[in-house]
Amino acid sequence: MSSVSLRGVVKRYGSVTALDTVDLDVASGELVALLGPSGCGKTTLLRTVAGLERHDAGRVAIDDEDLSSVPTRSRPIGMVFQSYALFPNLTVRQNIAFPLEVRGRPAAEVRRRVDEMLDLCHLGIQADRYPNQISGGQAQRCALGRALAASPKVLLLDEPLSALDALVRVRLRDEIRRVQQQVRITTLYVTHDQAEAMAIADRVAVMNHGRIEQLDHPAAIYDDPSTPFSAAFVGSRNAVPVVVRDGEVRIGPARLPAPVGTAGTDRLVAYFRPEEVELSDDPEDLPVRVELVVFLGPVTRLHLDAELDGGPVRFHLDLPSRQAAAHPVGSLRRIRIDPSLVRLFPAATEVHP
16 A cells, blocks of 8 residues: 655646645545545646646655656556546457556466456456447446556546446445455545545545645534635535624524624624524524425425525525425525534635535
């Protein structure tokens, strides 16, 4: 097993800074997901580790070996792309064998290793089929087997599931995690899908504008975001403008102590998740009107309009879909929010990813 280390990595494209002094350590055998919206720098970071992009400043190392002058073909990496990139004229078996054959490995070793990869990736039945004769999920498992065949020190995956349909994506996500844990290979995994990142990673690096906003275990990022961008991007939180009055913030009847350093009339943004909003029968709780109902499968999202500090705001509330039918558009309800679940940030830093 091997470790990856980035120190002060900068990558520019003309006047655009794609990576802005990035520091990141990936421990041996760890899977770190790079999560963020399009254009945040996550793929550039991955391609920099691969050597497909040359960084302008900083250090990229595997096992403390500086890779700055090492070409991609000589780096101890395996890479899986979104587009599979399989050779159409080669079978599954031949695709997996390719990186071993170009390295001149003995035929017996190639056969043994290919059989191991076919077994690991559950592709034995498809071994002698061509890429156009297998499904997208099978093709991506073939790409994964090919990336692992030469026993790289580090595995790099660039949005490997984004071209697949939802059901196959979930199944293959779990397969990738199974394979990664079975071989214990150090892995960087790029995705814009927060559910995917949370399900597959040991730690998640939330990226924005070429920087890592937060790096932590999935549960910590989900429950305790440290920046407004993390709060807005992970968990699809409500972002509600509030005002500090008499040392506290009020969201209807809910009272929160104002953060240290804030003064009266300071404007903040309160972040909380849709599933943390509760319907209430208490006449003291915040009155709202259901303006939109969106069916999302197991849950349904209610868009609720309310008045806070004299201004209109909109909340999102997630309910089990079977309960949502009792709350049609136009109905009047009351809600409560647990103050302990609200995160407050200065209004000037509000982010809409």
